[in-house]
Amino acid sequence: xxxxxxxxxxxxxxxxxxxxxxxxxxxxxxxxxxxxxxxxxxxxxxxxxxxxxxxxxxxxxxxxxxxxxxxxxxxxxxxxxxxxxxxxxxxxxxxxxxxxxxxxxxxxxxxxxxxxxxxxxxxxxxxxxxxxxxxxxxxxxxxxxxxxxxxxxxxxxxxxxxxxxxxxxxxxxxxxxxxxxxxxxxxxxxxxxxxxxxxxxxxxxxxxxxxxxxxxxxxxxxxxxxxxxxxxxxxxxxxxxxxxxxxxxxxxxxxxxxxxxxxxxxxxxxxxxxxxxxxxxxxxxxxxxxxxxxxxxxxxxxxxxxxxxxxxxxxxxxxxxxxxxxxxxxxxxxxxxxxxxxxxxxxxxxxxxxxxxxxxxxxxxxxxxxxxxxxxxxxxxxxxxxxxxxxxxxxxxxxxxxxxxxxxxxxx
Ligand code: HAM
Numbered sequence: 001x002x003x004x005x006x007x008x009x010x011x012x013x014x015x016x017x018x019x020x021x022x023x024x025x026x027x028x029x030x031x032x033x034x035x036x037x038x039x040x041x042x043x044x045x046x047x048x049x050x051x052x053x054x055x056x057x058x059x060x061x062x063x064x065x066x067x068x069x070x071x072x073x074x075x076x077x078x079x080x081x082x083x084x085x086x087x088x089x090x091x092x093x094x095x096x097x098x099x100x101x102x103x104x105x106x107x108x109x110x111x112x113x114x115x116x117x118x119x120x121x122x123x124x125x126x127x128x129x130x131x132x133x134x135x136x137x138x139x140x141x142x143x144x145x146x147x148x149x150x151x152x153x154x155x156x157x158x159x160x161x162x163x164x165x166x167x168x169x170x171x172x173x174x175x176x177x178x179x180x181x182x183x184x185x186x187x188x189x190x191x192x193x194x195x196x197x198x199x200x201x202x203x204x205x206x207x208x209x210x211x212x213x214x215x216x217x218x219x220x221x222x223x224x225x226x227x228x229x230x231x232x233x234x235x236x237x238x239x240x241x242x243x244x245x246x247x248x249x250x251x252x253x254x255x256x257x258x259x260x261x262x263x264x265x266x267x268x269x270x271x272x273x274x275x276x277x278x279x280x281x282x283x284x285x286x287x288x289x290x291x292x293x294x295x296x297x298x299x300x301x302x303x304x305x306x307x308x309x310x311x312x313x314x315x316x317x318x319x320x321x322x323x324x325x326x327x328x329x330x331x332x333x334x335x336x337x338x339x340x341x342x343x344x345x346x347x348x349x350x351x352x353x354x355x356x357x358x359x360x361x362x363x364x365x366x367x368x369x370x371x372x373x374x375x376x377x378x379x380x381x382x383x384x385x386x387x388x389x390x391x392x393x394x395x396x397x398x399x400x401x402x403x404x405x406x407x408x409x410x411x412x
Contacts, residue, residue, distance in 0.1 A: 004315075005303070007313065007315055008303055008313045009114060009299060011143070011313050011314065012116065012143055012299060012302065013096045013116060015139065015142050015143050016094065016096065016116045016139060017094075019135065019138060019139055019142055020094045020118060020135065023092065023118075023131065023135050024092050025092040025093060025094040025118050025135075026091075026092065026093055026094070027093070027094055027095065028075060028078065028093040028094070028095050029095065029097070030068070030071065030074035030075060030077075030078055030095065031068070031074070032067060032068060032097075032098070033065045033066060033067050033068060034065065034066065034068060034073075034074055034077065035063065035064065035065060035066075036054070036056050036064040036065060036066040037064075038066075038073050038074060038077050038285075039054060039066050039068070039069060039070075039073050041073075041284055041285065042072065042073035042076065042077070042252055042281055042284060042285070043069070043070065043073055043250050043251060043252065044192070044250065044251025044252065046191040046192040046195075046251065047192070047195075047249055047250055047251055048195075048249055049069050049070070049101060049249060049250065052102065053069060053101040053102045053103055054066045054067070054069055054100075054101070054102065055067040055069075055100045055101075055102060067100035068099055068100065069099055069100060069101045070099055070115070070250070070296060071095050071097075071099065071115060071117045071119075071296060072117070072119060072250075072252070072278070072281070072294060072296070073252075073281075075093055075095065075119045075121075075294075076119070076121065076278075076281050076282055076285060076292065077285055079091065079093070079119075079121050079282070080282060080285050080286070080287040084121065085121045085122040085282075085290055086122070089122055090120055090121060090122030090123040090128075091120070091121050091122060092118065092119075092120045093118065093119050093120075093121070094116070094117065094118040094119075095115075095116070095117055095118075095119075096114070096115070096116040096117075097114065097115070098112050098113070098114050098115075099112070099113055099114070099115050100112055101113075106267075106269065107266070107267055107269065107304070108266045108267065108269035108270075108298075108300060108301045108304055109269045110300060113298055113299065113300050114298070114299035114300065115296040115297065115298060115299065116139075116296065116297050116299065117275075117294060117295060117296035117297070118132065118135060118294050118295060119292060119293070119294035120132060120292065120293055120294060121282070121290060121291075121292040122290055122291065122292070123291060123292075123293070124279065124291040126225050126226075126228035126229045126232060126256075127228075127232050128293065129225075129229040129232070129255075129256045129277060129293060130229055130232030130233050130235075130236060130238075131232075132275065132293055132294060132295060133152070133154070133229075133233060133238065133240075133258055133295075134233075134236055134238060135295075136258075136260060136273050136275070136295045136297065137150070137152060137238055137260065139273075139297065140260060140272065140273070140297075140302070140305075143302065143306065143311075144306055144309065144311035145262070145272075145302070145305050145306060145309055145311070146309055147239075149262050149263070149264060149305065149308075149309055150260050150261070150262055150272075151241060151260070151261045151262070151263075152238065152239065152240040152241065152258060152259075152260050153240070153241050153242075153243040153246050153258060153259045153260075153261065154229070154230070154233075154240045154241070154242055154243070154246070154256065154257070154258045155214070155215075155242065155243050155244055155245075155246040155247075155256075155257050155258075156214065156215065156218055156222055156223075156225070156226040156255050156256055156257070157194075157214065157247065157248075157253045157254055157255060157256075157257050157276070158214055158217075158218050158219065158222045158254070158255065159219070159221070159222055159254045159255060159279065159280075160254075160280065161219040161221065161222070162214075162217060162218050162219035162222055163254075165217065166194075166212075166214050166217045167193050167194060169212050169217065170189075170193040170194055170196065170211060170212065171189045171190070171193040173211045173212060174186065174188065174189035174193055174196055175189050177207045180203060180204075180206075180207045181196070181199075181201075181203070181204050181207055182199060182201045182203065182204050184199065185199050185201070185204050185208075192251070194247045195247060195249075196208055196211075197211070197245040197246075197247045198245075198247055198249065200268070208245070213244040213245075214244060215242070215244045222255055225255055225256070226255065226256065229256050230242075240258075243259075246258075246259060248274060248276060252278040252280070252281045252284070253276040253277065253278055254276075254277050254278060254279045254280055255276070255277045255279065256276050256277045256293065257274070257275070257276035257277070258274060258275060258276060258295070259271050259273070259274035260272050260273045260274065260297075262305045262308070264305070264308035264309065265304045265305050265307055265308025265309075266301060266304050266305065266308070269301060271298075271301070272297055272298060272301045272302050272305050273295055273296065273297030273298065273302075274295060274296070274297075275293065275294050275295025275296060276293060276295075277291065277292070277293040278292050278293065279291040279292065316347075317347065317367060317368025317369065317370075318347065318349065318367040318368060319347050319348055319349035319364070319367040319368065319369045320346050320347045320348065320368075320369060320370055320371070320411055321341055321346055321347070321348045321349075321369055321370070321371045321372070321373060321407060321411070322348070322349055322350070322351075322360070322363065322364030322367060322369040322371070322372045322373070322390075323337050323338045323341070323348060323349070323350035323351070323372070323373045323375060324350075324351055324357060324360040324361065324364065324372050324373065324374050324375065325350070325351055325354070325360070325375055325376075326357065326374065326375065326376030326377065326379075327376070327377070328354055329377055330375045330376060330377060330380060333375055333380060334350050334351070334375045335350065337350075337373060337375060337385070337400075337403065337404075338350040340403070340404045341373075341404050341407060343404075344404040344405070344407075344408055345408070346404070346407065346408060346411065349363075349364075349367055349369070351363065357374075360372075361388075361390075364390055365390060369390055370389070370390055370391065370411060371387055371388065371389060371390060371407060371410060371411065372387070372388045372390055373385050373386070373387055373388075373403075373407070374386040374387075374388060374395075379397070380400075382397075383399055383400050383401070384397045384398060384399050384400060385397070385398055385400060385403060386398075387407065387410065
């Protein structure tokens with residue numbers, strides 16, 4: 001990430017930190033790579049991520065390790081290992097960093113991409129689903145994506161009571177329509193039938209449009225949970241579309257899943273963020289039954305969406321004040337003034353390279369400085385410096401005594 005993009009990353013993470021703190025989320029950092037099993041177990045052997053996209057290697061002790069393709073598995077592994085979920089309560093965690101998937105690179109899809117995510121472990125209530133969804137939408141709003149550019153899709157993936165039967169229903173449907181479906185979807189009937197809803201092949205899309213929908217086959221508990229989530233979202237005034245074909249690409253989901261998509265700027269990689277509930281994941285790592293849910297959003301796709309919406313990422317000036325030297329005789333004083341300004345809390349830069357005054361003004365403009373302090377022998381003899389307003393080009397003399405305070409006042 002070059003400075004312009006790195007600055008945007010910092011802007012997004014700063015916005016996330018401020019917003020997530022209001023919802024009670026604490027930071028967590030997990031390793032960039034883990035034992036491969038952490039991901040195969042959690043994300044699921046039959047998913048694209050595990051079967052095709054992981055960067056897996058053996059280390060010098062012949063252990064199989066994998067660069068993290070996402071954050072949830074590691075956070076849950078860590079929460080179990082360090083008993084982070086308080087008895088009878090929940091813990092709220094957020095993370096930000098690079099993830100790795102061996103996908104076919106294209107616009108908005110890279111092999112190293114950056115995610116910001118949250119996970120809430122220990123809470124089963126539907127109000128928390130609505131809260132997590134709200135955090136995601138509020139984040140995108142806060143960074144500047146207009147609400148009307150976003151589409152929030154929600155669905156329920158059921159649970160261990162109703163999903164096995166529904167999976168079988170879809171598997172049967174696939175087998176019955178095998179000839180009209182691609183080879184991969186035929187294989188999915190045996191491994192991961194619900195993934196057929198996500199096939200991009202036009203023929204498969206057409207056939208799967210007729211497949212039985214989960215929302216008609218949810219058990220009572222899952223149906224009630226889903227209804228309650230929608231009511232809470234309504235209460236927050238958050239608009240959503242129900243998408244009964246939204247299945248997401250990870251196996252750990254139960255009940256609520258959601259995705260935020262945008263139309264402009266992204267082509268087919270239009271999901272800027274997504275997540276859901278995973279009430280059985282902790283058990284898959286050998287822990288006690290512990291509900292959980294969260295989301296992750298993609299940094300690069302968020303940037304593309306911001307660009308498409310014409311939003312400029314705020315870029316603070318590299319210097320608010322530039323200290324220019326008339327000649328080298330005043331170098332020591334200029335150096336001291338620059339340092340005094342910085343200690344007052346002002347972003348200041350000086351000329352280190354004995355450039356002409358004209359070149360120094362140019363440099364001041366380039367850095368975005370609003371004021372330039374001109375230090376010359378004549379001014380110094382009078383116990384003063386000249387302060388030039390880079391906008392109006394007006395100049396005033398300011399006593400050296402108390403200069404930093406005066407400049408702070410001028411900037412304010
Ligand atoms: P995911 O949908 O796989 O979910 O990824 C979340 C977001 O990461 C996507 O919406 C997208 O913006 C971004 N993303 C994914 N793959 C790429 C890629 N190759 N290039 C660029 N951006 C990408 C998860 O990762 C889950 N862990 C989310 C979650 C958290 N569910 C529950 N808790």
